[in-house]
Amino acid sequence: MTLNGNSATNPALITTFKLLLNERRFGSQLELVTALSSHGFNITQTRVSRLLIKLGAIKIRNHRNDFIYKLPGEQDIPRVKQAIDSVVLDIKHNNAQIIIKTIVGGGRLITKIIETMDETSGVLACIGSDNTILVIPTDIANVKQVYRNVIKYLNIRYTMASA
Numbered sequence: 001m002t003l004n005g006n007s008a009t010n011p012a013l014i015t016t017f018k019l020l021l022n023e024r025r026f027g028s029q030l031e032l033v034t035a036l037s038s039h040g041f042n043i044t045q046t047r048v049s050r051l052l053i054k055l056g057a058i059k060i061r062n063h064r065n066d067f068i069y070k071l072p073g074e075q076d077i078p079r080v081k082q083a084i085d086s087v088v089l090d091i092k093h094n095n096a097q098i099i100i101k102t103i104v105g106g107g108r109l110i111t112k113i114i115e116t117m118d119e120t121s122g123v124l125a126c127i128g129s130d131n132t133i134l135v136i137p138t139d140i141a142n143v144k145q146v147y148r149n150v151i152k153y154l155n156i157r158y159t160m161a162s163a
Contacts, residue, residue, distance in 0.1 A: 013041055017051055018071060025068045056112060084154050091156070093147045098135035107131050110154070117153055122146035
């Protein structure tokens with residue numbers, strides 16, 4: 001049975017992809033393409049690259065000093081109010097998008113946290129740099145509500161944020 005691996009939102013593909021990364025060690029994207037192919041997914045290296053980014057996979061050195069792909073664990077995302085308040089400097093919206101300013105190096109962390117928000121929060125996507133995050137709402141008509149949802153989810157003091 002060949003499943004369509006061309007959709008990054010294919011739940012079976014994402015589940016298999018995560019299982020493979022957790023169970024085995026892959027040093028290249030082509031190794032992942034081959035492994036997914038053996039599980040019935042017709043997928044390209046480009047799609048594997050996009051899935052690695054979407055899932056937040058990183059390349060680390062293992063005990064043999066080889067580079068391998070690894071998924072971040074849930075424990076890698078702190079949920080402590082004090083820590084988040086010390087990372088987020090400002091949050092604003094322009095009635096279309098939300099911008100979050102962080103300390104240098106905090107952008108990726110906060111981006112990862114926002115990416116864990118469920119779909120009902122109104123966040124379509126977010127893009128983070130080292131110290132700035134762009135949050136794109138699913139509907140700009142609801143940007144103020146999405147803005148409040150992000151503030152509540154991050155559990156940051158509302159007084160530091162622009163209304």
